[in-house]
Amino acid sequence: MNEELLEQLEAWHEEDEYEKIVDAVQEIPAEERDYELVNHLGRALNNLERYEEAVEQFLTVADEGADDPLWQYRIGLAYYYLEQYDKAEQAFERSDELEPGDEDTLEFLEWIRNRDEQDEDEHEGNLEAGEQDGELVEGSAEEPRATIASVPVVSSDPVPLSGEFWNDSELALEQYVSDLPSDELIESVEEQLVFRLPASYIEMMKEHNGGIPYNRFFPVTDEASGETGYVEIEGIMGIGREKRHSLCGADGSWVVIERDRYPEIGVIIAKAPSEAGVVMLDYRSSGNDGEPEVVYVDKAERRITPLAPNFETFIHGLMRPE
Structure with a gap:
């Protein structure tokens, strides 16, 4: 194995140059790629959110990866974002078995198990509402609204803007967390976005510039039914250009909008899992220099759902699922 190439691949990874990793490894014939090269390629594809391709690559070295906790974690990550939760759970459990106590692995397992419990609760609730003498009443079940799920949540006290608020996992540090922004950078980003960022958002980013919070669910009450569901976010974009999920990054606000x-109503600050929707700062009422509201926009129908009157209220309203 060319040590110089491996050093270059690792350097590109540190610089978030994932496309360069993919191009370099794919120039090598598939039959000549060893286990280490395939893992570099799979990790880069994960970071580019090309999860199906990542799984294909990881499976080519499945025998060698069977007892490697890092391989199990990486393929579990790909399965998770493909919403193949059974396979993801199996991989993360194996990773935890091989290397017990890894925080990232345990957190993914917690998320998956919470989903399983929620699905089971919803299924039982639908049966209770729709069953009659052992048979489902026709038309009793409703189609779920995208990413706004009607499952119980537990409220929390106002969350701190640092400390236990942020989960600095490997994924968060690679794709979200940037260096603290200077005043010059903030001004430059605002000029590029054409919107003045809320003071509370800037203050938060000056303490921890983007990342994945522990509390990732915001409650939403359906006016028609009175039931409370939630909007789930993956992470919060920081002020910058270098990280993929930063306001002006490769998957930043204007890139995703276009x-x-x-709708061009403001600035995207967070995305729902599997890119089913986005959370936006909505400047329609305030103007580009005013205090924006926070809304959720569904990708499938572009439906706009109000969440909070301002960014600070949105942050303090984030919860964890029961």
Whole structure:
């Protein structure tokens, strides 16, 4: 194995140059790629959110990866974002068995198990509402609304803007967390976005610039039914350009708005899992220099759901699922 190439691949990884990793490894014929090269390629594909391709690559070295906790973690990550939760759980459990106590692995397992419990509760609730003499009443079940799920949540006290608020996992540090922004950078980003960022958001980013919070669910009450569901976010974008999930990064606000044709009402600050929707700062009422509201925009229908009157209220309203 060319040690110089491996050093270069690792350097590109540290610089978030994932496309360069993919291009370099794919120039090598597939039959000549060893276990280490395939893992570099799979990790880069994960970071580019090309999860199906990542799984394909990881499976080519499945025998060697069977007893490698890092391989199990990485393929589990790909399965998780493909929403293949059974396979993801199996991989994360194996990773935890091989290397007990890893915080990232345990957190993914917690998320998956919470989903399983929620699905079971919803299924039982639908049966109770729709069953009659052992048979489902036709038309009794409703289609779930995208990413706004009607499952119980537990409220929390106002969350701190540092400390236990942020989960600095490997994924968060690679794709979200940037160096603390200077005043010059903030001004430059605002000029590029054409919107003045809320003071509470800037203050938060000056303490911890982007990342994945522990509390990732915001409650939403359906006016028609009175039931409370939630909007789930993956992470909060920081002020910058270097990290993929930063305001002006490779998957930043304007990139996502133009690519996915979201309404041009403000700034995207967070995305839902599997890119089912986005959380935006909505400047329609305030103007570009005012205090924006926070809304959720569904990708499928571009439906806009109000969440909070301002960013600070949104942050303090985030919860964990029961």
